[in-house]
Amino acid sequence: MDILPIFSTLRRHKITALLLILEIALTCAIVCNAVFLISQRLERNEMVSGVVEHELVQVQVANIGKPTDAKARAQEDLAVLRQIPGVTAAALVNQVPFTNSSSNTSIKLDPAQKLPTLNATMYMGEGLIRTYGATLVAGRDFNADEYLDFDAMRSDPDLQNKVGSVIITQAMAERLWPGEQALGKNIYLGETSVRVIGVVQALIRPSLFNGDGTAQWTMIFPLRMSTASASRYVLRTASGQRERVLEDAAKALRKADPHRIILKKKTLDDIRSNFFQNDRAMAGILVGVIIALLVVTALGIVGLASFWVAQRRRTIGVRRALGATRRNILNYFQTENFLLATIGIALGMVLTYGINLFLMTRYELPRLPAIYFPVGAVVLWLIGQLAVLGPAMRAAAVPPVVATRSV
Secondary structure, three states: OOOHHHHHHHHHHHHHHHHHHHHHHHHHHHHHHHHHHHHHHHHHOOOOOOOOOOOOOOOEEEOOOOOHHHHHHHHHHHHHOOOOOOOEEEEOOOOOOOOOOOOEEEEEOOOOOOOOOOEEEEEEOOOOOHHHHEEEEEEEOHHHHHHHHHHHHHHHHHHHHHOEEEEEEHHOOOOOOOOOOOOOOOEOOEEEEEEEEEOOOOOOOOOOOHHHHHHHOOOEEOOOOOOOOEEEEEEEEOOOOHHHHHHHHHHHHHOOOOOOOEEEEEEEEHHHHOOOOOHHHHHHHHHHHHHHHHHHHHHHHHHHHHHHHHHOOOHHHHHOOOOOOOOHHHHHHHHHHHHHHHHHHHHHHHHHHHHHHHHHHHOOOOOOOOOOOHHHHHHHHHHHHHHHHHHHHHHHHOHHHHHOOOO
């Protein structure tokens, strides 16, 4: 079909055509970026934690008053917890994945550095690797004689120099020494040097405040926690035993020391679900925004096409009288809408790139994949053609004698 008559007609309706183009462009830009944001949020939900999530439960306690003999209390609690049927490992740890609160420190490769190389999370707790089920991919776990009491070290800074070993994640090792073997190398926490004796495949940070790119920058130290310095008991359970173990663990801890409160008792699956609930909520809101925009755009196309059909009723009749078929009339309106949609989509692609560039620089989001542009264009073309189909069919159905009666 010759499109010159279509452009000639559109020039007589510049304002309405421009409004439709702008509506399609904004819809294209917002929908493409919104879909990308949804995919990013859903990807976060699938983050690898590095622990056996479906086997872990946490019981968090709070002491009433200052605890006495905190070290002995912790060992007694762990002995009681390990005797519960279904418990395969137990540890008193300083932090748990997906809890939005973490202990971090700066890392240097040379004590003379002015700026740290990175900031990493510090996990502590005797038997933590076995309890969490983290996978060692190089080196070894801590020996029993390598553990130091965290309380003693905190009260005596000189003991910090005796913490001579550390286990780090594979992602952190690759960031510190790209393409090199991490075992045997030293890192510095201030002036204190520690040697890498093991590398675990993954262990996620409890809090992702620095962004997803640093989620696996994690270290494990051979420090033994007490009830004065830690409140989180983590239990690894046999399959299908978590709910029962949670109840039994809470009862056992209350019985061992009635002078404390059970703050929380949750499975790690529940903790993870709560951690990402805002991401799921945002994804739901964005889905609603996308649907609303697409519906409004489709209704705009229907409304404008219906208006033009009513305005051009005489012209349609003349064309029918001169031999134009129903298919010719239908193709005319569909081609006209396709041209408007194409111009709007082209402008929308530019806006899409601009919005994504803003999000990259302001919120550290990754670049929008190129596949979003053709997919977004096809979706809007389809919506446009479907939306104009009804008015176009009504125009094609107008009999020539009725359309020309008012001439």
